[in-house]
Amino acid sequence: MSASKLVKPAMEYKESYLEALKEFHAEGRYDFLKVDExxxxxxxxxxxxxxxRSHLHNPFADWVEPVPETNLWMVKENMFIGSFIIRHRLNWHLEKLGGHINFTIRPTMRGKGFGKKLLQxxxxxxxxxxxxxxxxxTSPDNEAAIRTIEFCGGEFADETPSTEQFPARKRYWLDCS
Ligand SMILES: CC(C)(COP(=O)(O)OP(=O)(O)OC[C@H]1O[C@@H](n2cnc3c(N)ncnc32)[C@H](O)[C@@H]1OP(=O)(O)O)[C@@H](O)C(=O)NCCC(=O)NCCS
Structure with a gap:
């Protein structure tokens, strides 16, 4: 069995990605992506x-300048395991909420060490x-994300409070140099 790797999204992972999408839908994630379509x-x-493509700053799309993002998939052979999104720079919205990096492991593959591998x-x-x-x-109650970020060397910066527009976030800086 080959090791997991990060690749550009490609046709050979179609079936596996669509299966993963159903798993994400079951936990209320990515509802805007329709399996049939x-x-x-x-x-x-x-x-x-x-x-x-540019990151969509919903619901602030009209209020922030677009930032390009790079999408990568973690795969093992033909299986889609998770996604890794890099925003090329910050704007005020990403500083408050999304950060440079978003990473997600499909639900059935969580708790097996893939989150740490993906971020590394x-x-x-x-x-x-x-x-x-x-x-x-990350959300202050997202223990798995916090542990993954800290394992990979993320340094805690601060915790922003919940406001009318934004949920509370723990913010970390990760050395990528
Ligand atoms: C965060 C996420 C990527 C972690 O992926 P994963 O494959 O489950 O993580 P790993 O198996 O590599 O485990 C990483 C650490 O989290 C811990 N962990 C995993 N699942 C956990 C859970 N449900 N509750 C608490 N800790 C958990 C592991 O024990 C490990 O910590 P340790 O090294 O101290 O033992 C995954 O839970 C996920 O996709 N969540 C939804 C999206 C998300 O929150 N992304 C992060 C955005 S910043």
């Missing part, structure tokens, strides 16, 4: 992911994009 239009979906393997890609220090933010 993607199943029919997967090449267009891949093209969109691979073209360095993703750091050189952030470095390649010129990000020396990446901001990562």
């Amino acid at each position: 993607l199943s029919e239009n997967f090449p267009a979906f891949l093209e969109d992911l691979n073209e360095g 393997k993703g750091i050189p890609f952030a470095c390649y994009l010129g990000i020396d220090r990446a901001l990562l933010t």
